[in-house]
Amino acid sequence: MITFYIKHITKYSYSNPVIDGATLIRLHPINDEHQQVVSHFISVTNNSLVETYDDFYGNKIGTFLITEPHDELSIISEVEVNKISRLFPDDSNDVKTQWEELKLRQYEADIIDFLKPTLFSGSEEVLNLIQSKKLNEKTPYKAALELCEYVYSNFKYIQGVTNVDSTLNEVWDLKAGVCQDFTNVLLQMVRMSGIPARYVSGYICPSDDITRGEGATHAWIEAYIPFYGWLGIDPTNNAIANENHVRLAVGRNYEDCSPVKGVFKRKVESDLYVKVEISTTKHKEDIEVPPNTFTGSKSNNSYQRNLERIQQQQQQQQ
Structure with missing residues (x-):
């Protein structure tokens, strides 16, 4: 058995304040006989309440809302997980x-x-x-x-x-x-x-x-x-x-497993910062979350892409 300590930071910086942000996260590790979650803490901008439910494939989904204006969104997930090796298939059947x-x-x-x-x-x-x-x-x-x-x-x-x-x-x-x-x-x-x-x-x-x-x-x-x-x-x-792979979610494709996605109101641009740090020791120097230093990058604006997709679907239905 190996114990891993994982800290995962997702940070969106917006060019201007947005409102009514609705976010879905798949950051809760799967808990089963090969992967035992010892502890898991999620902190979100404005201390938003994260509500959870299980989807059709058994993944734990988190959702939260931020209605007030905000020019950044920070999601920090901290996990302690035990990984247990499993045997390979014996492949003995014809x-x-x-x-x-x-x-x-x-x-x-x-x-x-x-x-x-x-x-x-x-x-x-x-x-x-x-x-x-x-x-x-x-x-x-x-x-x-x-x-x-x-x-x-x-x-x-x-x-x-x-x-x-x-x-x-x-x-x-x-x-x-x-x-x-x-x-x-x-x-x-x-x-x-x-x-x-x-x-x-x-x-x-x-x-x-x-x-x-x-x-x-x-x-x-x-x-x-x-x-x-x-x-x-x-x-x-x-x-x-095997023991070096920690599972968050399973599904038919990426859309069923994407770690973070959501929408908000107001048309803005955003920058995305993601950092994952993994260690086998519990006491490790904290990763600093960077301030909002919006640079104008459009390549990683997944929030805006999700919003545009929803709008396109609504137009097609009409």
Whole structure:
């Protein structure tokens, strides 16, 4: 068992005061037999009350409102969590039996949402790859790991070439991106091979074997392995997710797992500051939250993008 202490700061700085901010957060770590949350504290601008509920996929969701004018929004999450190693699948059942088990379970409530892939420009290429590698003649466990290695080997980890709104087509054409992009690609490839797969958001903790994704939230997939359950697979690091991966949320895609999103009133620009610090020792120097030093950056204004999406949907419905 390893204990991690995680401090996650999200700070929005606005060009002018906004009002009636409604925010949804997925910053409550999953609590189960492999991940035990010892303590968790969330503090929000103006000491806003954070109300919680469980969504359809079992994630704990937090919501809060700030009605008064504010020119910044700060969300600080502090977690102490115990991570417990889990055994890898023994993969002893024969190939045919395992694929038949997947077919038998494909319409069950905890599986059905994670089977349908999204078509994109690389779909035909992926199907040819699955056929050429004869993945249906291998166990689902080995097939998923082989696809993970393919993404890791054929996509370059480059920060800044994509953003949260980059499409599968763009990432596939670039053959580059960050953890979210690697995860989105592998998610579709695994589903196209007939294996249920779900998106996971969380944190990656310091390790000699893991070099990518520290300092912010991380993403990977979980593939459903017959007679075992959900297995975390990290294409960014070509690794099986285990004690160094702390899970925040699972879902069909990024939209089901995004750590922070919301809307507000008034048209402004915003800057986003995110910092995640992880340690195995409890007493560590605090991370300072920067003051509002709005610079005019538009690239990370996720609040404004969410507001525009809602307005577009309302116009289409009308």
